[in-house]
Amino acid sequence: MPMSSARIAAPRPEVLASITDRTVLTAVANAAAPVSRAEIATITGLSKPGAAAAAKRLLERGILHEVGIREGRRGGVATLFELDPDHGRSLAVVIQSNLITVESRDLTGTVRVVVDEAITADATPAEIVTAANSLIEMVTQQHPAPVLAAAVSIADPVDYASGTPIPRERSVFPAAAFSALTELDLPESAHVAIDNDVNWATLGEYRRGELRGEDDFVYIYLGSGLGAGLMLGGQLFRGRKGLAGEIGYLRADSAGRLDLTQRLVELGLGDPGRYEIDLERASAMLAPAALDPEADAVIDEIAHAVANIVILLNPSAIALGGPLSVYPAFTDQLAARVESLSVDPPRFVRSDSTPLLGAGTEAHRSALSSIGLTDADARRMP
Template sequence: MPTDLPSLDLLRSLSDRHVLAAVAAAGRLTRAGAATTTGLSKPTVSQSVARLLDLGVLVEGERTAGGRGRAGTYLTVNDAAGCALAVQAGPEGVVGEVLALDGRILATRRRALHAPVTPGSLGRALTAVCRALTEDSPGPVRAAAVSVADPVDRRTGRVVELPESPFLVGELDPVGLLADVLPVRPVVDNDVSWALLAERTEGTAQGVDDVLHLYLDEGMGAAMWAGGRPLHGARGLAGEIAYSRTFVRDRTSRTTRSGTLMECVAALGYLTDGAKSIDVASLLEDLDRGTGQARTLAGAVAEVALAQAYLLDPELVVLSGRWGRHTGIVEAVTTVLGDAGGVATTVAVAQVTDDAPLTGARIFALGELLATWSAEPGGVPR
């Protein structure tokens, strides 16, 4: 007799998840509407609804009016059954949200940071924001996603300090810091990785399985998806393009040498005085004017993009960040990739630009929240 058939409990869990997801996506839905949306039979939907009502995940609200047949009642998610947190820690500070299952933002908390950002100052801000969010939540926190503007060790969740990091001075352990604050282990990842998840869900990379995302702003980074899944590397350090080799040329000399992309930025005079962050305003002004040093940097970025394209073979290259989206950068990358033999990729500008890392963390946290009421693993790869 075959033994690999799905169990009745798993089938029930799958139908419950589909019904719950349909109600969450719609905001409110009748049983008949849930059957239409999910394609499940009305008896199956009724049984799932009964289980979800017993769990307190769904609640019945107002009755429907008009239409044919018996009046029904609208189903909505119950915020008191559980919520998720999405948190972003970046140069401007820490911002966090309490999320209902249907995507509503129930509360927002912010805490400012001042450069240089140390593990102590960031840790205190992150802890304070998350503690306040748990107090704001109308129900238990069942999932949490944290975005940090630095590489994250995938094995431990620790933030890794690299020599050219423009944000955090030192290492940070968000998972350890939040162990006594949150009832669940937060999923911590790099901000560019979360931004690419947002771009694949809501932006120009929807439906594309192989994507290279280059972020160029005060800092520089990259994120990749290969075969429909994120590519992080053994420790989460994949995508640190500031250390990629390219050509370096001083702004006062035509001599070219090999060096890192960050060395190129420094040699051209685009680092903020006394800091490791990029002077975005000055660089944008030079890109607008088409100065020689700005064109040199655009060429260096294009060479890095080319090397990554040969390594990863992406279907799409997405450019984001304030100067990454500039026409001068986009044209340089497009030209170099277009002239390269064997490279067949499209270059596009990111569409999700406002709080993209927080948007990605929000998408993931909601997926994890939905999965807490299902036997299935979370539907969003991480």
């Protein structure tokens, strides 16, 4: 049977240029200092004319800029290039039940502006939107570079596909029920990701925390609300509608009368009739170095919930975050209790990650992606 005479088409010139530009951009972005065309060629293995042409294209697009010259030993002069930090920026908007924070980073990952505003427990959705947009405008005035990407954190479950909060009969933060995608003043041209606060904190721990690069762990948030972020196989697991990890709703008795949040309130961590943990009451019970028997009952309830997660998912680690995770006697006893209940106990770490860290980091990575840097490139940057 005769062999086919079909030929493989050569890559189009514009495709080759795109690949070359990305190679040069990656080299410049990850260089420790500004580099010349000749150094770019050496780093990338490209020809000097190819490196120079790519640098020119990136310069014309405003992604690179000239930062000076270097005189050579033989009298030659080399123009130096670096990533233009103000070609664009990333934005993180974190909306919590008591505080709204907006952060702006330049393309190098440097935080240029952070502003915040306290809100009250009885704030309406309209008031929250107005306050958030005011902060976004304030940041824009101080750092006016184009917004390439934004990440919005909301202290309530979010349908990640649509970016809309999920209504619940019981919610610690009911005022979060607004559409961040349509009501916040974010550019239509920017890539916008919206998720809940615990998921963002989990991503922050994965990117920048003690568990950086750990592919299987669970982040447990212990605050006025309870939540879990599930990092499984190096991917954040959100569930069908974004409700994965809502551990506050786990059944706390065999009759299904109470969920975990309600049970903890019943044990003295809140006011009967209010669906939230009272942080002052919780701190008074869990902060002492020597814990009372009433604290033991609270630890037992939380430990059973965490142990069931550990048995089900078999994670390598548990990261404890949130305002109640700072009390050593509480967390040590919690870890010991989970270990006694588990088949394959994980290690426990105290996480300093916050929704702002996660949202800010991911928004910056998305901004880099928009100019041609891949995820692998972004991992090497701040």
